[in-house]
Each structure stands twice: as structure tokens, then as C-alpha cells.
Amino acid sequence: MAIDFPAVAIARQILDRFDDYRERFREITNLGRERFEKAQWQEIQEASAARIQLYKICVTEARDALLRQYGEDILLNIECWPQIKNSYIGQIDLRLDDELSETWFNSVFNSLFSHDLISDSCMFVHSTRAALSAHDAPMQIRTYRPEGDLATTLHQISEDYRFVVDYEDQSRDLQRLEKRLRANLPDWVCKDPELCIELYSSRLYRNKGAYILGRIYTQDEQWPLVIPMLNREGLGICMDTVITDEAEVSIIFSFTRSYFMVRVAYPAEFISFLRRILPRKHVSELYTSIGFYKQGKTEFYRALVKHLETTEDKFMMAPGVRGMVMTVFTLPGFNTVFKLIKDRFSPSKMVDRATVIDRYRLVKYVDRVGRLADTQEFADLRFPVAKFEPECLAELLEVAPATVEVQGDEVLIRHCWTERRMTPLNIYLETANEQQIIDALDDYGLAIKQLAAANIFPGDMLLKNFGVTRHGRVVFYDYDEITYLTEINFRRIPEPRYPEDEMSAEPWYSVAPNDVFPEEFPRFLFTDHQLRKQFKELHADLFTAEFWQGLQAAIREGKVIDVFPYKRKGIE
Template identity: 30%
Template sequence: MFPQRLDSTLAYAIAKAMMDGFNRHYRLFRTESARAKHRFETRDWRGQQRAQRERIEFYDLRVKECVMRLMKEFGADEQPMEVWEQVKLHYIGLLVNHHQPELAETFFNSVTTKILQRAYFQNDFIFVRPAVSTEYIENEEPSARPTYRCYYPTAETMQAEALLMLQDFDLRVPFEDLGRDAELVLNAMKRHFDHVKLRANFQFQVLSGLFFRNKGAYVVGKIINGFQEVPFALPILHNTDGKLVVDAALFGEDDLLILFSFARAYFMVDMEIPSAYVQFLRSMMPRKPRAEFYNALGLAKQGKTLFYRDFLF
């Protein structure tokens, strides 16, 4: 039942502490993900594996920290239902203009269900459906990195745009032959558009963050031509001389579904707005459930009772 008024200052303090706990979690999560680029450049494979293992535990540690704080500072487990109803509503207010609201909602659920008795597990106390839409979230600050970059090649500038697409990731290790790799990528792309007229909207859309996993870095994007869209991924590896090469070119939904399979390890990606990455990936692989993309990005864990809101609680 919706409370008649929001008159509990304690409820706001609890909600704010929970949001602080989530923000700390995602800040640490994102920092570790961003370091994956340096580990890839320096070929620190043991460090990369260790970071992937340790990052999995971040969520549980931050939930535990938040629960302990709420119990110690606010006696959260002793507060009546009326206060907890207001806590949730204050928390919804804090989600406005937040860049990771769907993850913050799950953090709220995880903390709340560890504090409250099971009899309280109902819609009044946890999120069972989205409170804030993630469809149009954007960071409008001038310095913000876009979710994806667009390239608009013509028939004459194809190779130059493919070269720029690879250069824009600013990897601090030289390629063995970047011009050669750009040409090979372009030739692979052209096979999907042989005898096809290039439409006015012909473009490459490429996610701004590289996808790091094990010893590879993956460029992930799609080619758009009229109503046709072809997803692609380009794995970048170190050769025996320590220089970079584009090792292959994967095209089509089936190839990318294998790349993003549950059977493989999580990716490390520096993302400010995870839902925007998930939305982009779903446009490339519509057969894959949204929640599985959160898993592939290390934002949810198998085997847990509480997943993100796409799962059943």
C-alpha cells in the first residue's frame, strides 16, 4: 500500500545509504573493468585472470558492507513496515537521472532481502518490475564518451574508415600492420554486401568500449545499410613478437551468439551506462534474452537466488 505521506527522515537516510553502497560498488566494478585495457596492453594475463575472478565477488562484498552499515547506524532490521515502504519510495526518487538504475534496483533488492524477514518479500518492499525506464538514458556532459561511435564510409573511403575505427580505441601497443588488417577486415565486410547498393545511411556502428576476455580484446559493432544490419566482432590478439593483429572477423548473429555464450568467461568492459550496451547488443542478437547479456558482462552471477530484474526472484 502506498504510504499517505513521506514523513520519515530515517527512511530517506536508509535509502541514501543504500544508494551510496551501490554507487561505491559500481565505481569499483567499473575501475577494475577499465584496468583491463592496461593489462591487455602489457600482456598481464595472470593479472587479467585474477581480476576476472575477484570482480565476481565485488557484488556480494558491497551488499554485505551495506547491510552491516544499515544495521549498525539505523537499526534497519528493527524498523516497521511503514518505514520500509518509504525507504523504497525515497530510493526511487534517487534513481531519477541515475545511469545504472536497473542495477541499483537489484542492489536494493539484495540488501533489503538480507535484512527483512521473508514475510516482507512483497511488492511494497522490493523491485519486481522496473521503476525507471532505461531506454533513453544518456550522459549529456560534453566530456562523456558515447555508447557507440558511427562511421560513414563512402565507396572511396571504406578502407580509411575501417582504419580509423581500429585506431579510435587508442591501444598503446603497435599493430604488426594496421593497414593490412584494416584491408582484410574491409574485404571480409564486403563479402556481405557484394552486388548490394550502398544506401544513404550506410555506416559502421561500433561500441566505444573494447570487450576484454582472457588474452583477447574484441571490437563489437554492426554494419547498417538501408534496412539490413550485420553484426560483427573483431578479436585483437598479440602475436609472438608482442604486436597486435586482428585475428579474425566474425559476422552474423550465430557467430556472435557463440562469442557471448554462457559457456565462456565474463567480458570486462568499461561502461558508464550498461543498459545502453545491452540494448545495442540485443539489436545484434535478438534471440538472446536481455538478462544473459548482463551475465556476459559480469553484471549478474549464475547460481544466485537474486538476479537482475529480468530473472524471476
């Protein structure tokens, strides 16, 4: 029997609430230029966190408004939702952000129902939209044809992307950009009469940088093109460098970075443009990189489902030392790990489940400075039992029975986080050559320092809690002890009162819960004496309380310390 209810009106209200979210999202995003010009660095960080929180706030508002107007009898009747979905499909057909509006519909639906009721008849498990194509011609671009005169073209670009704040030294920057561009590209490219430069019309903003983004191409080849711009407070705008290496641009768009602020009229079009420049990046990462992290989560889940349906891969335990708080499994052909909270923690861990959840969620809102792996949080994931290696499923059921349950031929994962899979640093060092070891240890120290500059103290800094990416960057990924740097009390170990003090098993000085003694780091971090020696030669300052106290003082004074997502060799 047909159900008589206002399906069209409910769908319309869901879409109206989506428009409200999009407008509020744009209001935060579109102030990126003004904040950059005014050097409002703290406001930029606050805006970034506010934009992430906005989605959940707006979904909750949409759900509550629907319940007030239509009541539980209609909205919690699952039989109504196929008609609501069908009406919604018709209403979003001509939109330019239709893929985002589908995800929004799913979020509203999930806020009302248990995940047990997810189905394609009631929500968009699979998209009804056309697949993205990297070959679609973007509308919001500027095209330049040097015709052998690269200097004039670069000058025109600098004029087209001017700010209210004047350049510090436009001529100097243009000379440097041209020199680096010629050094980075084959000789014949800059002379090719068919050479074309294609730039997105809006700049991208993140932290203390603005970025001009595009590509440089001929009939046969292409290179990404990124020009980072800095506001040197009181001096003017600086075009810092030019980047044409795909790996370096990929790092700028890394899963370890905060999300960009960029004005986009048509999100899918911009993602298609990014895919031209970064063809190895998955579409889920690209959506996430510009602040549409819920769309990134949707695209990730659809890719995961497709991978399971089209491959023989099975879940297995992730390699590395077993965690004391989290258990981690992975899918060999899918570059992701799945992290679950254990039912019982190691006695040495002084945290509870709620604290661990809070700390993992904290990472979403802080400046990750390229050193914290982004996470996606999922509830009630279901996978076929046949997709698990028996040893993996047995271990998950043993250490996390409150989270993992077998229901017939399915495995229910009640709660987990996903992260990009990396090689644990301790495993990487076991097979690395001498130069790779030095490079990794150096980057490990830099990772700790850059996190500290962003007011993040990792807590447990053991090698096993850091990973090495495909670009060789060292990234922290174990968050159960993460905290703000300014909440830690860094101390020097007091001088012993008597000779016997040094022989005692107990410290001769008081230790409060947040006290940290950097002098103790070497023996805790390195059991291998050679690694300890090499690291100390590279980063001995990390073992002094004064180093950490100096950073704390700068942060408390309101300074936002520079951490660049690209190499700055040769930049004055």
C-alpha cells in the same frame, strides 16, 4: 500509526553504498585495457573472479553498516520499508543506472530479511523504470560512412582503436579484414553509398582478447560487426578477423563464456545497443555478459514470473537420464532447467551436499571457455501448485523433500540453480545423422580439451552430462564432480605382474582418490562400440596420460592457453 524513523537517510545510505560498489566495479573493469596491453593474462582471470565476488562483499558491508548505525529495531521492522523504498525511488529518478540501483536495493533488503517477506511494497519485485528499448540512440558510439571506400574506413577504424602497443602488421590485417568483410556480405552492400558502420566507443575485454563491437547496416538490412584483437606478446597487436554472422557473435556472447570487461557510462544504453545486434538474446543474458550478473538474475526472474502469468505452461521433469545427485525439471516454453540437490545420492557418488554446492559455485569464478553453462542460484522460489504437472511435483517431493515443500496452494523451492536448457548429448546422438554424429563427437572431444586447457577436469565425462546448444556446440553442465585439472593425478595403467592379474576383478595396482587412468575412458564413456571407434579416430590423445600431464605442466608454468570463442579458419 505512522512510524517515526529516518527513511530518507537510510535510503541515502543504501544508495551511497551502491555508488561505492559501482566505483569499485569500475576500477576493476577500467583496467581491462592496461592488462591487455601488458599481456597480464593471469591477472585478467583474477580480476574477473574478484569482480564477481565484489557484489556480495559490498552488499554485506552495506547491511552491516546500516545495522551499526540504525539498529535492528528499525531495520528489521518490515513496516518501515515501504517508506524507505518510496524515498529511494525519488533519489534514483535522475540516475543513468537506475535499473541496477533497484536490484541493489533488493539485495540489501534480502540480506536483512527472509525471502518470505518479499513484496512489491518493500522492494522492487517489479521495476519502476521505463522498459529498455533497442531503438534508443546510444551516445557512446562512433559512426563511419565508407561511401564506397571500405579500405579507407577500415584504416580509420584501426587508427581510432589503437593501443599503446603497436600493430604487428597493420597493412596485412586490414587487407585480410577487407577481404573477409567483402566475402561475408552481399556484393552490393560494400558499394551502397548509404552504408554505415556503427561501433561502440569502448572495446570489450575478456581473457586474452579485445573486441571492437558494432554493426554494419544499410537502410534495409543490418549485420553485426565484431573485430577481435590479440596481443601477440613481443610481436604487437593483431586484428585477428572480422565477424558478421549473428550466430557466431551470439556464441561470443554465450552463456558459456566468462563476462566481458567494458567501460559503460550508461549500462541500459549499452544493453539497448547489444539488443540491436543480437535481437534473439534475452536482456538477462546481455546484462550478465558484461558482468552485471545480479541484474541478469533480476531480469531472468521477472521474465519467468511474466511467463508463468501469461502462458498455460506447467513445470515438468526434464528429459534425459535421471541424475544421481541432482533432480532437474523444466518449463516447456521457457528455455531453462531448474536443478535441485537430492536428499540422498546414489551410493557410487562420493560427495556430500556441501561439496556439490561448492562445485556449482566454483563455475561462476573460472574461465568457462564456452564449455560450461553459467548458472544462477536461487533461494526460496514460490510457484503455484497448479503450475506443476502432478508427476513432476510428486517426483520432486519424493527425491528432494528437504528442498521442496507444498504450502497451501504454493510450492516452495528452498534452493536451486537455473541453467540454459540444452539437448543432452546422448539423446542428440540417438536421432542425429552420420555427419551430425561426427561433428558432435568432435566437439565433445574439443569441449573436454578446452576445459582442460582452462584447468578444469569435468570428472564425470559421460555423454549424458553434456548438452548440445541451438548452435550445435557441446557444453558440460553437470558439476558435482568438477575439479581443477592440476589436482588430478593422471597415470598409465601399470603392466600386469602375472598373466592372472588381467583376469582379476580387482586392480593389481594401488589407486589413490585423485588417480585417473585415461586408458579406461573409452569403455566408461561409450557403450556403443561404433561411437567409441569414431571418437577414438578423432581424439585418441585423450586416452593417454601424457596428454593430460602435458597440459598440467603448461598450467603449472603459468601459461594461459589460447581458447578462441570464434572460428579462425584461414587465419595465419
